[in-house]
Amino acid sequence: MTRHLNKLRWLSLSLVITMLILLPYLSVYQSYTAAHAYDLLSQSEKRLYDVMEFLTGPFTDDPAEDLDVIKGTIWSGTFFGLQLSDPLAVAGQIAAGVVIYWPFLVTALIPVALTVVFGRFFCGWICPATFLYELNTNLGAWLYKAGFHVGTRHFDRRLKYLILFIGLVLSAMTGSVMVSAIYPPAVIGREAYYAIALGGFGTGAVFFILTMLFDLLVARRGFCRYLCPGGALYSLLGRYRLLRIKREVKDCNDCVKCNAICEFELDPMRDDFGQECNNCTACIAICPTDALTFTLNYRDLPYQGHGQLGHKFRGDNNVHIETKQAA
Amino acid sequence: MQRRAFLHDLIAASAALLTAPASLARSIRHKPGKRFLRPPGALSEDEFVARCIRCGQCGEACPNRCIKFFGTENGLSSYNTPYITPREQACILCMKCGDVCPTGAIQKIVREAEDILDNVKMGKARVDEGLCLSYQGKSCGVCYRACPLQDVAITIGWMEQPHVQDACVGCGLCERSCIQIPQAIRVIPDYS
Numbered sequence: 189m190t191r192h193l194n195k196l197r198w199l200s201l202s203l204v205i206t207m208l209i210l211l212p213y214l215s216v217y218q219s220y221t222a223a224h225a226y227d228l229l230s231q232s233e234k235r236l237y238d239v240m241e242f243l244t245g246p247f248t249d250d251p252a253e254d255l256d257v258i259k260g261t262i263w264s265g266t267f268f269g270l271q272l273s274d275p276l277a278v279a280g281q282i283a284a285g286v287v288i289y290w291p292f293l294v295t296a297l298i299p300v301a302l303t304v305v306f307g308r309f310f311c312g313w314i315c316p317a318t319f320l321y322e323l324n325t326n327l328g329a330w331l332y333k334a335g336f337h338v339g340t341r342h343f344d345r346r347l348k349y350l351i352l353f354i355g356l357v358l359s360a361m362t363g364s365v366m367v368s369a370i371y372p373p374a375v376i377g378r379e380a381y382y383a384i385a386l387g388g389f390g391t392g393a394v395f396f397i398l399t400m401l402f403d404l405l406v407a408r409r410g411f412c413r414y415l416c417p418g419g420a421l422y423s424l425l426g427r428y429r430l431l432r433i434k435r436e437v438k439d440c441n442d443c444v445k446c447n448a449i450c451e452f453e454l455d456p457m458r459d460d461f462g463q464e465c466n467n468c469t470a471c472i473a474i475c476p477t478d479a480l481t482f483t484l485n486y487r488d489l490p491y492q493g494h495g496q497l498g499h500k501f502r503g504d505n506n507v508h509i510e511t512k513q514a515a
Numbered sequence: 516m517q518r519r520a521f522l523h524d525l526i527a528a529s530a531a532l533l534t535a536p537a538s539l540a541r542s543i544r545h546k547p548g549k550r551f552l553r554p555p556g557a558l559s560e561d562e563f564v565a566r567c568i569r570c571g572q573c574g575e576a577c578p579n580r581c582i583k584f585f586g587t588e589n590g591l592s593s594y595n596t597p598y599i600t601p602r603e604q605a606c607i608l609c610m611k612c613g614d615v616c617p618t619g620a621i622q623k624i625v626r627e628a629e630d631i632l633d634n635v636k637m638g639k640a641r642v643d644e645g646l647c648l649s650y651q652g653k654s655c656g657v658c659y660r661a662c663p664l665q666d667v668a669i670t671i672g673w674m675e676q677p678h679v680q681d682a683c684v685g686c687g688l689c690e691r692s693c694i695q696i697p698q699a700i701r702v703i704p705d706y707s
Contacts, residue, residue, distance in 0.1 A: 215575045222578040252578075264570035264617050271617055277568040281618060285565035292618045363561060364592035368569040378571050378595060382584065385575070391586050392595070 194473035212384035261377025280367040283356040307426030312468030317372035352420040427463040439479035440495025446471035551598040556622040560706035566620035569595035573612035601687020638685030638704040646699035658689035
């Protein structure tokens, strides 16, 4: 059952990115309805109006009010009356102003609480950049098959904690929330809005394309692994997460598929998930023997030794010969 | 005693090292860039830049679509912060941006004339009498008629000559509507 969670995750990622693209259109549509001037719109604006009216018509007859229920982006937004913000936004603001603004701090409590329980789940299940980065990983795999061995560099995963620290220090020194400029989910939300509602991408799009190229050509999924300040903060918050993936050593055959699929270069085959696991369930989905399951525990198990299903496959055990004869 | 002196020096040196880039960064911030307005109810410029998390919800909520966002042209510290260019699209004082701002960088202000007059200070309009048609003997009065706070923010005299009062909140609708090119009335921003 759990192996189908990966499909659910892709559904979640697709919904998030669809919403991020749809929301600017809804906002533009709302401003058209507020102006009460359909006849004055240009041809393309009329087309947009008609499409959005067709899409939202079944749900609302008062777009100016009703479409306000979902507003903003993943960085900070309103979701059916509930204000939610990224913990990094709060951290950046506290660093920049050196004061705590409580009404804003409160909006990050639900994400923080969820992270304490589910770990860095945001990175795998919600982050709109993850959707594009994972497609980028697939592109890298095709390149690899075609003979271009790119994106194979490795760096130190602790680099991103340094980036988080430097980002916050820079925010404090300039008195400006600098971290928002180098955090892909915030960048994507903004750039989608700029491109659709304001008529053109900003400089953030260049930054995002550079991270994509870095991932493709230098290090696979490199930005999330080594550089993302938000990922670093989520990892720290999720260090003692309750929901973890666990290897069932009886069922494991040491095939290393989980280590190869892991986007964050963790080591599920040796029970080493660590604080950076985002419970994305890609390893569960690919495991051929269903050896990986969820468990409730605040820390990982120590290395449990070789997978006990392995001997049979390696032929260094009588079990293998016996089963062959039986067949 | 020697150790204490050394520690003292160490602390002084590290403090100097920390404040030097800070003052440099602050000097980068105050550059004489283009003339722009912050959304109505925005905090003072320094506080605003420290408070705003660049989520873009103010622009999304603006029904008049007058709120735009900085790229790098106004210095890195105001990267992605909202601004208004009144000549292109002026603020209609609907106060929706303050309602959606999650951080209080744009204060929540009720959409009533008294609250707006008390709390909004985006700037103050100034008339260039050398350009203004009414001062050239051709009565115009467009800025007076465009003003949402007529007779409070702007009064009109002989030949419909506009006189901006101290109550002006600086929404920029007069500048937007001025029929002279270049405009004879413009909002001088107030960032304090």
